[in-house]
Amino acid sequence: DTGVSQNPRHKITKRGQNVTFRCDPISEHNRLYWYRQTLGQGPEFLTYFQNEAQLEKSRLLSDRFSAERPKGSFSTLEIQRTEQGDSAMYLCASSQGTSGGTDTQYFGPGTRLTVL
């Protein structure tokens, strides 16, 4: 299967700890996205990369959050000093960028974070 993969699938941590999630996009895709989904809500956009460049960031992405995409391949999302409000499903998506912005985003299965 060559879809978007995310690791780990589940993470339980204590408040104040740091966590890091990984996303491996579909291999030929140059765009990568992070979203957050809380229970009963739709996904909320966090940030977007084109190759290794981070081009859009939501105001939801506080200074405790940092995302990287070294070499334009996989991406990591780190949350420092986790808070209970960070508990959510973190979704990664990727796409092959086209002119006109009509590319389709393909989503991974998500990483569910629980902060105790």
Add this chain to the structure above:
Amino acid sequence: GNSVTQMEGPVTLSEEAFLTINCTYTATGYPSLFWYVQYPGEGLQLLLKATKADDKGSNKGFEATYRKETTSFHLEKGSVQVSDSAVYFCALRIGGYQKVTFGTGTKLQVIP
């Protein structure tokens, strides 16, 4: 700002019933519109999309028409199956930007 409003669920239907899930949007620009589906235990999947007014997106028996005059993109299916049970998300993206704005989702349960 941009937003998507969908009918609240859960929606419970008998097999072979007609399905409509309402979706309306507010956008500062000219959006592309999407329906995504999330089956139990699986990731979000694109179900269908429409990129300009009066376009009809269709897939797996589902249809939705981009209505600019009513800012709507209602999802329909003529005869639902138990396997259609899932959460359905309406979404939009403004041209030139990559952020997708999602609605809150509508849970559909189809009973035999």
